[in-house]
Amino acid sequence: MTMVKNNSLPKTPSGVSGLDEITTGGFPKGRPVLICGSAGCGKTLFAMQFLVKGITxxxxxxxxxxxxxxxxxxxxxxxxxxxxLEQLKSENKLRIDHVHIERSEIEETGEYDLEGLFIRLGYAIDAIGAKRVVLDTIESLFIGMDNLSILRSEIRRLFRFLKDKGVTAVITGERGENSLTRQGLEEYVSDCVILLDFRVIDQIATRRLRVVKYRGSTHGTNEYPFIIDESGISVIPVTSLKLDYESPTDVISYGLSDLDSLFTLNGLYRGSSTLITGTAGTSKTILASYFAMASYKRNEPVLYFSFEESPEQLLRNMDSIGLNLRPAVEAGLLHIHASRPSLQGLEMHLLLLHKLMSELRPKTVIIDPISSLITIGSSSEVRGMLVRLMDTLKTNQINALFTSLTHNNDNVHSDPTVDAVSSLADNWINVRNENRKGTRERSLLVVKARGMGHFNGKKEFAISNKGFKFKEDNL
Known part of the structure; x- marks a missing residue:
């Protein structure tokens, strides 16, 4: 997603990874922002990260x-x-004020107002020269109030007070049944409204964010998944990017001289994507591991997503064919992330991949196999996720390799995952096993290679304890 920056409205960085891209710069500076959602969706953590990142x-x-x-x-x-928080408080950069409200003692009498709160809040702001304020949660102030006109008036007065103090304020509120908040009033006087949602579909939990309203600024209007982990909240804008990435002309080795020789340029274009398809036991993971080893030999970091094998199992299996990946792991140039696809939804896998790419800065990304993703989403959903992933990889000129398990040697196009991805990949290699007189014969075919010529016949190969080797005779 590409957005045009709106420089007419001053912005305050949100401190939440990815959110500033969605809001084209952050929250409106010196204005109130409403964060609303149901219990457990992350409102308080969201608000606290806004404060802590603002300080640090x-x-x-x-x-x-x-x-x-x-x-x-x-x-x-x-x-x-x-x-x-204690360290930030000791440095006089953070003030935390707990206003205790006993619900059973609340009774609306006379003219209800928030004057006492204004004095208390104003003192805290002035004491440390605060630029950011969080009020968590606003409903607690109005428990027991029945007079909606007074309620509306006090909320407006509260927001006006915060604007007059020149602070950027985040105010959290509980989701209402028929409106964004329980009172259904706050969204009418907020400059920016963000809705958080926590949903469970097919036993898979996903947190999502949507910018409902942003006065005076362009912003992303889709729903965006976000994650909460040990480093805080991360939001990744996952709509597809424009087709405006560069296409490098330099060529890299696949890691197998036999395989390189099938391409007229004796290798693959840097930053291209390669799809390897085949039925079970056709050496897809072995070919993916050679690709990882080639990147290691170029001293380029590799991120390997494994959906079927643990890191130790993968390393052990490759050792058996003479492919020792352990030095790459020990050198920090090969990071193997292993998990079951059902651990989380499609978009959450995409978010995690974005996060790991941001942290590890890999030059090569391998996903083995993408066909496992079909168990947690339809073919169209998997395709949508992979389109966004491939756009990101190409924009960053990352070498990508995907393996996919097929169930039919003769018609791989009938496989839903291959059908979803094959047109997107720059290179497509199909491997297969065939029984001939009681002997299993392995063969490989380059189905396509964008931008370069390639050998268009089948090549038989063997896997031994010395690794991959083409047979002398072509099929």
Whole structure:
């Protein structure tokens, strides 16, 4: 997704990875932002990350005013994300104020107002020169109130107070049954409204974010998955990129001289994507491992996604054919991430891949096999995810290799995953096993290679304890 920056509205970085791209720069500076959603969707963590990152990365002190959790409870809850609130408080960069509200004692009498809160909040802001403020959660202020006109008036006055103080404020609110919030009022007086959602589909949990409204600024309008892990919240804009990436002309070795010789340029274009298809036992993972070894020999980092084998199993199996990948792992140039596809949804796998690519900066990415993804999504959903992934890989000129398990030697196009991906890949290699007089014969065919000529006949090969080797006679 490519967006045009809107420079007319000053922005404050959100501190949440990926969100600033969706909002073309961050939150509206000096204005209130409403974060709403149901219980457990991550509102408080979202707001706390906004404060902590503002302090640590942008030197903007912040105030967190909580109406539900105490300061000690908040500190414990976010410590797992690496947020040391006590340290920030000792440096006089963070103020946490817990306003205790006893619901059973609340009674609306006379003219209800928030004047006492304004004084308390204003003092905290002035004491540390705060630039960011969080109010978590706003519903607690109005429990027991029946007069909606007063409620509307006080909310407007609260937002006006925050604007007058010149702070960028994040206000969290619980999702209502028929509106974004329980009162259904806050969204009418907020400059920016973000909805968080936590849903479970087919026993797979996914968190999603949507920018409902953003006054004076362009923004992404889709739903975007986000994850919460040990480093905080990450949002990845996952809509497809434009077809405007560069196409390198330099050639890299596949890692097998026999295989390189099948291409007229004696290798593959750097930054291209290669699909290897075949039925079970046709050496797809072996060919993928040779590709990883070639990247290691070029001193280029490799990210290997394995959906069927653990890292140790993969290393052991490759050792048996004389392909020792352990030095690459020990050198930190080969990172093997192994998990079952059913661990999370399609978009969450894409988010994790983006996150690992950002951390490891690989030059080669291998996914073995992509056909496993069909168990957690339809063919169209898998294709949509892989389109976005391939766009990202090509934009960053990353060498990509995907393996896919097929169930029919004679008509690989009938396989839903191959049908979804084959047209996207730059190179397509099909491997197969055939029984001939009680002997299994392995063969390989280059189906296509964009931008270069290639050998268009089948080649028989063998796998031994010395690795991959073409047979002398062509088929």
């Amino acid at each position: 990365e942008y030197n903007e002190p912040g105030v967190f005013m909580s109406f539900e959790e105490s300061a000690s409870d908040l500190g414990k809850n976010v410590r797992s994300l690496g947020f040391d």
